[in-house]
Amino acid sequence: MVKALDDAARLAVFERDNHTCVRCQIPGRMVQWSHVIGRRHKCVRWELDNALTLCAGCHMFWHEYPTLSGDWFRKNWPERHERILALYNRAGKVNVPALYAELRGKHEI
Secondary structure, three states: OHHHHHHHHHHHHHHHOOOOOOOOOOOOOOOEEEEOOOOOOHHHHOOHHHEEEEOHHHHHHHHHOHHHHHHHHHHHOHHHHHHHHHHHHOOOOOOHHHHHHHHHHHOOO
């Protein structure tokens, strides 16, 4: 189920971000699924507001300079930032089947 959720969330984020790196916005670059709050935290792993598409270079920047990248994200998407922090801080159990059904309803897999 985790793999299916990962696939559904990745596809939804790529579609939302138009398969383009949201940081450098250079067209045609291969993009990766990146998380604001690390994906090991299941309470926000599949939350679309917690994810963005980055090219390999920007993804490397994201992990090498977490303070700078966090500030950049907060400035560009303040509402998303507040929402994922609230979700993370109230972290509870994730209803994986319900979340998968919701993601499948939004984007055909």
